[in-house]
Amino acid sequence: MAQELLANCTHQTKIGPSLSDVIDLISGVVQGSAVRPLMFLIYINELIAVLEKFNIKVKLFADDVKLYVQINDDIDVMGIFHIILA
Secondary structure (H helix, E strand, O other): OHHHHHOOOEEOOEEOOEEOOOEEOOOOOOOOOOOHHHHHHHHHHHHHHHHHHOOOEEEEEOOEEEEEOOOOOHHHHHHHHHHHHO
C-alpha cells in the first residue's frame, strides 16, 4: 500500500502566472496528503536511529530537524561523506 501512495507522484511550482516543468518525485511525501504525518514519523524515527550510531546529535521540533556533529579534521569530513552516501 505504501508504494501505491508514493508512486507516480509529480511536482510543479507556480510563481505568479509562470509554471515550472513537471518533474517526477523520487522521494518524500506529497504535502497535504492524509498519510504525510505518519510517513514523516516513520522516516524521522529511522533517521534518528541511523544518525545516532555515528555520534550525530539530532534535535527535533515539530517538523524541523537539526543535526549537530563535531568535525575536527579531514578524516571527520570523509566520515560525514560516507554517512551521507550510506
